[in-house]
Amino acid sequence: MAGSTFVYVTFIRTSPEDLWSALTNPEFMRKYWFGVYAETDWKVGSQWKLKFPDGRIADTEEVVEIDSPKRLVLQWRNEFKPELKAEGYSRCVFEIEPVGDAVRLTITHSMERDNAKFIDAVSGGWPCILSNLKSLLETGAVVLTAGDI
Template identity: 30%
Template sequence: MTTETQVHRIWIKASPEKIWAAIVEPEFNQRYGYAAPGHYELRPGGSYRSTPNAGMIEYHKANDLPPLPEAIVDGEVLEVDPPRRLVQTWRLLMDPRTAAEPFTTVTWEITESKTQPGTCKLTVTHELAGAPVTADVTAGNLGESAGGGWAWILSDLKSLVETGKTFND
C-alpha cells in the first residue's frame, strides 16, 4: 500500500529562481513531465489548473477514449513565498477514480545548499490522506505507460533545468 505522505527530494544545479520558474511558469512547466501546462494564480486562494496538451487530446480521440476535461489537475494555492515555498491543493481529474477522491496537498520547498554553491534541494511533499488511487498514481505504481509519478516528473524537471533538454528531446 502506498503511504499517505510521499516525500520526494532532488538536488538541482540551479538558482532558486530558475527552479521556481520551472514549477510555476506554464511556458516552462509544459516542457517536462507530462507536458501539460500548469497555470497558477500566485496568491493565497488563487487557482491552480493543469490543462491537457494536444498530444493527450489526440491520443484520447484516436483510441476512442472519453474526452479529457478542460483541466486535468486542479487545486488552490494555499501559501506562496517565491522562490522558496509553494503550498497548494491538488486533484487529478483525468480519471474518474482520482477525481472522486478528496483534494490532496502538495508542498514545494526550495533550499539552497550550504555546501554545494549553485545547488538547491527541491523537496516535494504530497499529503494523500483519503486518496489511495491518487497515491498510487503519484508513486508511479501504475506502470511505465502511465508515467512514473512524482519521481519521473522531478527527474525530468531536473534534466530540463540543468541541461535545457527533457527526456523527450
C-alpha cells in the first residue's frame, strides 16, 4: 500500500468510557495536549477544529465515524504550516479496546502521500501527547510540559 502511516499503541489503566471522555472533552484535552483543545459537537459529518491556547486554529478535521467508546475516525489537515497544509488531508483512527483492568489505545494516522511530512510531524507529536494522557489518567499528573518539548 502506498502512502505514509504512523501507528502508536499504548495501554492505559482506565476504562474505555473514561478514555473516551479524555479524548473528546476539550477542558481535559488542554491538560495533556499542552493547552491545545478541540471544538466540535462530535457528530458524524461535523467539522472539528484543534485550537492553540490563544485560539488560533492548528488543524481542522471532519468527524468521519464515531462508535463511543470504541472507535473514532477523523479526517485531518494541518492549518498552520503551509508545507504541511499543502499535503492535504490525513486520516486518524482511534481504537479503544478493553484489556483486563486497562484499555489498549491504538492510533493510526495515515495519508495517501508517500513520505508525507505531516505524518513525520505527527510521529513526533503523538508519543508526547499520549504519554501525557496515559500519565494524567493513571496518576493525575502529566509527564511533559510545553517547555519540555
